Amino acid sequence: MTRETTLPLATRSAPASASLPWAVKLLGSMLLLILLAVGFARWQGISDKQVDAATVWQRDLIFADGPQGSVVVKDAKNQMEIAKFEGEQGFLRSTLRALARERKRQSIGPDAPMQLLGRADGRLTLLDPSTQQRIDLEAFGPSNVAVFAGLQKIGLAPIQIVQISGNDRSSQ
Secondary structure (H helix, E strand, O other), rough: OOOOOOOOOOOOOOHHHHHHHHHHHHHHHHHHHHHHHHHHHHHHHOOOOOOOOEEEEEEEEEEEHHHHEEEEEOOOOOOOOEEEEOOOOOOHHHHHHHHHHHHHHHOOOOOOOOEEEOOOOOOEEEEOOOEEEEEEHHHHHHHHHHHHHOOOOOOOOOOOOOOOOOOOOHOO
């Protein structure tokens, strides 16, 4: 004879699935609340976009494919080559590829210049005026921003400081 022990119903542990409906209801309520909050914010016109800081400098650049897979950068004003990027250059190439994709879709050639914009808050933006597409470069980290930041002054003539005589009030 085998002896079976049975526990009273009160001492049996409840299966884990018994608490599932409560947790699902709580999670569903939270998701519904978030969805309603986002919908209300959109309906009210609230946006997470920040206003751009003022542009303190701008440089018009033309990016072209060079020999042996290099990327040649020219100043759009004088067509002078200011930089050549050789090797992999993953961030530079992927950034330019993203902008070139829209140009190709709109049948715009590669000769139209792009604008590198320096903002008052130190951020950089690469803008394609022909498609109005832009890439805010600071979103990709300082090492990637440095690739484009170096193009700000390369090939520019040094700034000459000119003093105009006759306006010096300290000599009076």
